[in-house]
Amino acid sequence: MPEISQKEIEELRNTIKATSQKTIAENIERMKKADPNRPEAMQYFDEIANFVTREKEIRAAKEEGKKVIGYTCLFAPTELILASGAIPVRVNSGWYDASKLGDRVVPVEVCPVVRSTIGAKMIALSPYLELSDALISVLTCDGMTKLSEILSDYTPVWAMTLPRVKDSAQSKRLWREEIKAVKGQIEALTGNKIKRKQLKSAIELTQKATKAFHRLQELRKGSPVIMGRDAMLVNQTYLWDNIERWTEKTEVLCDELEKRARQKMWACPPDTPRVMVTGTPMIWPDNWKLPTLVEEANPRGVLVADELCSSERILYDPVGVDEWSTNDMLNAIGERYLMASTCPCFTSKDGNEDRINWLLNKIKEWEIQGVIYYVVRGCMLYAMEYTRVKKVLDSLGVPVYYLDTEYTREDVGQMKTRVEAFLEMLTARIDI
């Protein structure tokens, strides 16, 4: 790590924090403006999206002796963290300005999510990253692998090896061992043994959250009752919110949306082109430009589904337990994280066909009219999978648009032109 003076750190942190608060306020303001019928229940998520509130809560919990365990990829078994009484938070960073700092440590070619996380750590910007007592790093892509090395200078990092072929017997064995190992580490850190009962209630807790999550996604199927950005924000707040409260509030939101659906109060005209976005995670608060552009463009589009590990992939798959014995619960947790995932870091003899199946299912069930394939520069895995995905979507006649960008605000104007051209094409297709 390059030496930075304490003074510079302070300065940078203060400026970036101020910008970040401004961005959050602006994003929420724009989301409010985009939808005149914005659900009232969204207010809670607006508040929790502001990092300050939750940071205070976690700090208070930490003073009571609770531990916080951060994770960089969705593969980290949250149920185990919850069962041990610790608080799980995802620590990936979405700050544009922090990625510039990351350039001092790693080359610019590296994925900006990784660079930004490094930058955030350098100036202690992300509250969740700072509060974490330990980090679970799952070695998915190259960026994440080396990120865990860099972060281990500051915080204890437990790396979990992820097999790249997910459905073979040996992969399952390896992953099961990894889950058991990380369970031991969590137990050692928190000092609480993960027993059957705690594990069961933790699984039930996340299952309830999954239920609420699925309810929300189902509501996005018909004419749009909620703007895609709002739903994406709801999904993403799960990553740092108190899960029980999140579930409760999401159910409240769904109740309200159901009422709206009955009254036919649409968030935007029902004939708005229905767009799905897939690719690199979009992390609040800064990296919110694509959803904002799509839903504020002229002509407008609405995001009704996505395949992002910062949104719908978080909770799509429930933990399915056959018998409530510790062994079977651990197996169920392991399989849920490994086998159900559609991360492009996997491959199999048919390519990553699970991901393609996900897209096909969404396209049919959610009546998607166009797909935006979003990639940040440096995200090799998503970029390289594009041709395979495009081939399948082309055969279905679903337009797919490859949009590459960076962690920067400078290309918004240029992106706007591209997104608008795509949406115009979609509108023209619908009119025919």
Add this chain to the structure above:
Amino acid sequence: MIMQLLGEILKLTVLAGLAIAGILVILIWKKGLATKVTYLRFVIQVVAMVAVFYLFTYPIWQLIVLIVILVMPLVLGRFFCGWLCPFGLYMDAITLIRKASKIRYRNLPDKLNKVLHNLRYVLLLFFLIVPFILSLTGPPPSLDSATLMALLFAGPFRPLGVLLGPVIPLIVPWVGPLEIGGLYFSYPYVQEVIFYSSGIFVTINALVFVALTVVGSFFVRRVWCRFCPTGASIAVVNRFRGFKWVPVLHIDKDEEKCTKCGICKRVCPVQVTEVYEQKGGKITTSMCMLCMRCVEMCPYEDCLKVKMGGKTVFKSRNWLEPSTIE
């Protein structure tokens, strides 16, 4: 006298069991838990066991059971194994005891499972051919018992008796292998074991067989289903090409909705891997006994379906029950 009393008590317990089963069905119905296949299956298994017990009290009905076993797979595939077979019920009951005592199950290695699966056909052939040869070489079958059953099952049709193996009740209405105070006790397949043993080994083999299956099914779910010759005879229609179209009832998979989460593979009591591995469409494997546990546990709406003659009778749904508006 005491045994008569016991017999009466037994009858009453059977009736009570039926009543409880009925109440359970109503409860499931009322609570909208009709899709809770596991409960429903258990109820049907109990009813089937009782029905078989009473059927066996009439000699001629044994033949009817046999005909059902032989003809039903033509329509329903291995539905019999998962839903009606009394031996299956005994094993499921042992599994329930294991579950209650929070002991984990073991899986057989997939390869061994496949080998055993093919071995069943060899076992079936053996059981069908050897007694037939024996009956030809041995003394002519005695005709002193004038019933039709004896004629069929003691003579050249003796081999077919093996197919009745798994449906033998624990307490048999006829003269069984073990007598305690007027009641005859038996166990699935124990008659076959006795038939092929001699001398002192009759008792030893029978006891070893009972112990092995009881202990085995405690640790491995549905352990005998991997050996069962009756199961093999039923599975024939699923096993061989050209016959696969025959069963009307089968499981159907929608590849696009599948995320390969592996739940179907993990929950299967007989460790069928085809539901997980196969790419959509009709799932034809002779290992599957249509217990529908995978369909029940699959968390993706409409991904797995049970189809009967093209019509969906039961399908996987998001068991987290999402909203259904629009």
